[in-house]
Amino acid sequence: MAQQTEQSEHRSLYPPTEPYETGFLKVTDIHTLYYEQSGNAAGNPVLFVHGGPGGGTSPKDRCFFDPAVYRIILFDQRGSGKSTPAAELKENTTWNLVEDIETLRKQLGVEKWVVFGGSWGSTLALTYAESHPSRVKALVLRGVFTLRRRELEWFYEGKGADMLFPDYWEDYINFIPVVERGAVMDAYYRRLTSEDEQTRIEAAKRWSTWEMATSHLYINEEKVKKAEEEAVWAQQFARIECHYFVHGGFLKSPNQLIDDVDKIRHIPATIVQGRYDIVCPMDTAWQLHKRWPEAEFHITADAGHNAQEPATRSRLLDATDKYKHL
Template identity: 60%
Template sequence: MSQNLEGSRRAPKMYPPIEPYETGKLKVSDLHTLYYEVSGNPKGNPVVFLHGGPGNGTDAKDRAYFNPEKYKIVLFDQRGSGKSTPTASLEENTTWDLVKDMEKLREQLKIDKWNVFGGSWGSTLALAYSESHPDRVKSLVLRGIFTLRKSELRFFYQEGTSHLFPDAWWEEYIAPIPEPERQDMVTAYHAQLNSADEEVSLRAAKAWSKWEMATSKLYVDPAQLAHVEDDKWATAFAKIENHYFVNDGFMRDGQLLEKQEIDKIRHIPCIVVQGRYDVVCPATTAYDLKKVWPEITLHIVPDAGHSAREPGTSKLLVEAADKFADL
């Protein structure tokens, strides 16, 4: 485990912006079609980027963690997210559907094995995929470890982060929920997010989304929360996230950290980058992963929260990807 305060404060060495040389739509079921893109070197080392949420979608900046001369960079929007259709659909949308989608995409792109890179929910999906298909994974770079245990969900949505943000952000998050229903916020939000009343649903979606966005960085600029007002984005983000969380990720509590599951991937080189002050996915989960999988390299960034875009975190993520570029 390492901490480097001086290094974490340096400007991140992100790669310059690039455009994809291939974009496409992949029909993965009778209902769902995924958007995907490929950039970088067509003959490079394949890497797949797994976005967070679930429900967030990818962004052009997500390509910048990877050396475009060495990597064949694959981004895709998970079911219901980003440019994938139908937007915000909860039907046929589970962790294991997404794992199957990754295999379909890998086969579509004629990739034998790829490096897997994911943060927050992306780390959850990366672990679920790797434990399902360990023979298809060259390396793992993970950030803000999240394994969907009940204790993790309770800390962020019920009681934990609320002790650090008791003021405006928390007050706005609980406001849509009547006081008698606040003993189980995830379930209460599920009812409102799926209300037939669009006004009720949208208000809940924006409040749910703002709570996460407002607490994701050590220093949050309120101006950076403007995208929460995007109705389409907030609806997909909140509805899909809540759908997964109210269903416990469609897995056993703690499944991804079970020894028999970790044993399947123990041979895969793995680097984890974790913000010390991450209140969305607290460092205890990354440390629990380290305890059951001591072979991983765990970097705890002493001056970072949850976001991948904080300087110390992004710098270490780029360095981790660079380390595996020639794998």
């Protein structure tokens, strides 16, 4: 049953912790992945799957997990964060990333782990779990995203989100000539893959600013500033996102992740969804919930898309506590 969360007191993240190991894992001739481990080296393994794609990890991501109990594993997906080469699109598909997770699992000697992912991280977590269900102890999913065409058009093609944030939408859409606005993602992809560096950078900043501005219930100016000023990060985020989105996430069918949920219905799971999520609207999480009634489903009543919004953060912490002794 859906549980709508309305509470006046919210939980804080676990205290910051430093990695006890960092490393780089070469997965192809082109790509090398950054990974790290923190918390309890002998503890319950948990894999944090970051969003975007292209978003990369940050130290705060470790803090969703009790460091006394969890062996906390973070990695930057191909082209993201500290992985190299930055913003590289070659050999960069969903299935490459699923294979990378398995390679990392074997490299670290993990038999099974809890998998935690939000936004695109929920997409990749679902894809991985449906591909390797025997390796997943539990799933924690937030801001569910399955790359159905309807989801992409709502946010990037002027089919809904533009009416809620018309001011920021103008900055995003005005970069594209009117004649190309029938396929906005394709138009951005041409510019994000341009031979001209300044064209790539400007396109990346416009794309990333639009997403950062809409990712919170209340606009987070710090995130908007990051998109506007950090050219390397903006290119990682925008180029890789757009690459995945114009290719339908490289999924076998538009509804694959929801259609294949029977493969994982036996796995304990918690889904947390912001009621006012503009980036990944609640309909997707709702459709997944209907196909997967065994999973615990929480609607946070006063939250948008971001994991750090108080009600969402609290429910995610409750979920990781629930699974820490599996």
